[in-house]
Amino acid sequence: MKLEGRKIYKGTAEAEAIVTKDGISFFGGVDPDTGKVVEVGHELEGQSITGKILVFPSGKGSTVGSYTMYRMKKNNTAPVAIVNKQIDTIIAVGCIISEIPCVDKIDIGNIKTGQTIIVNGSEGTVEIK
Amino acid sequence: MKLTQEEQDMLDGKQGRATQKSMEILTTLGEIFDAECMIKIYSVQIAGVSYANLGEAGLEFLSEMAEDGKVKVLTTLNPAGMDRENWQALGIDEEFAINQNRAIEAFTKMGIITTCSCTPYLIGNLPHFGQHIAWAESSAVCYSNSIIGARTNREGGPSALAAALTGKVPKYGYHLDENRHGQVLIKINAQVNGTDEFGVLGKFIGDKLVELEKKIPYITGIPSATVEELKSFCASVATYGGTALFHMKGITPEYDKYPKPSDIVFEINQDNLDKTRAELIDNDIIIDFVSIGCPHASIHEIANIAKLLEGKKVKKEFWITTARPTKRIADEAGYSKIIEDAGAKFAADTCCVVAPIKGRFKGIMVDSAKACYYGRAKNKFKVKIGTIEACIEEATK
DSSP: OEEEOEEEEOOEEEEEEEEOSSOBOHHHHBOTTTOBBOOTTOTTTTOBOTTSEEEESOBOSOTTHHHHHHHHHHHTOSOSEEEESSOOHHHHHHHHHHTOOEEESOOGGGOOTTOEEEEETTTTEEEEO | OBOOHHHHHHHTTTTOHHHHHHHHHHHHHHHHTTOSBEEEOSEEEEOOOOHHHHHHHHHHHHHHHHTTOOOSSEEEEOOBSSOTTTTTTTTOOHHHHHHHHHHHHHHHHTTOBOOOOSOGGGTTOOOOTTOBOEEOSHHHHHHIIIIIOOBOOOOOHHHHHHHHHHTEEESOGGGSGGGOSOOEEEEEESOOOHHHHHHHHHHHHHHHHHHHTOOOEEEEOOOOOOHHHHHHHHHHHHHHHOOSOOEETTTSTTTTTSOOOOSSEEEEEHHHHHHHHHHTBOTTOOOOEEEEEEEEEOHHHHHHHHHHHTTOOOOSEEEEEEOHHHHHHHHHHTHHHHHHHTTOEEEETBOTTTSSOTTTOSEEEESOHHHHHHHHHTTOOEEEEOOHHHHHHHHHO
């Protein structure tokens, strides 16, 4: 199945999806050294997002989150691509400065954790294998 | 989005890597928010200066941008994590100081004026009515849009830097007339006086706007207000309501420019303000820290503090946070000597929101509703709001 969305940042990635219905705050909500979600009570608390395609509705929290994403990229703890229902400026800017492929306007209910998906940030599509 | 040849060249990397990255950020934001084109801006205020917030990652990004990036417009900086001259006396550790200075060096290399203040409009970064600008720092965004009538969105650290390095922003949001109309009519039936009370009013209105899911209030019933009261109000309504723009009848320059909202009306009386003030006072507080200057104290406020402190001694840690240039005026006028003789300290270039002081004090007394929010959330202090006079009484008793 191929889902059509909007391109946010270029590049392609194929990896396992990790999906959440909760918003993500990279500043304070994700540990940039381990790649694990640390926000208390978050659906993904304790799980690693490193090397995966992170699928969530939208970003939240401080604009410093863009810098946290950049730090994860440098630490090799970042997700390889991001899929959003509705992008916000923190995630958009984070993807651009960290060069992480990103697509939004996707009905993320179609994607399940553990599925292998292909994100094409240049075309704005997500393919479920 | 339509780009001019110059903008396309920047995007293609013809003006270097930092400018290219900046244009990528701006065009992407433009596409997300359906901007038709870019517009020229005249002033930038950058947030994300404190090493406590930037961390090593943010610093690395800034250093990379500083390799070949140079600002194209007047650009000033938000408060840093420490007083750049007096950090030792204020208890900041040396490793933090070294890292903070590395961040400031990266900004300097890009041609940014390292003023380190949240009130750029008081110290030479002052746009005029209708000018397009790109400011971060929520209180200054609210002040510039509302009190000055300049036009800016609420930029974050990286997008403000991108605007500085290109001289452009995408044309959307508060840059357009149609997005500047008042949305909620608020009638005030109470006397509002002093920086603390304007902060209380800002919290009440901010909380109400969040509840109503609205952003732009149109306020009536304030016959006059000082610059200091307005800067306190801006900081508070931006902190609690995410407000970037308000209109105030008889005070702000655009109050009669757009149709007055009529569909949502609510009134504020003294009882509302009293209840909101009570929310900004923790009952079990033990005060060991007093701070004035959120947003940064003006020279007028410092003159008043000097008058109130003359011949007295403070018995608690007491910081006056302000911009370095304002401190210099206070030095020349003799206010600094009176204040320091009383045992109070200046913390220039920094503030209680961004300095690394979490856990250092138990309870803070302030005249600012914004400082109450961050004192609780970020620094884990108990808080109490009061007038400047009450703050000084607390510090000296």
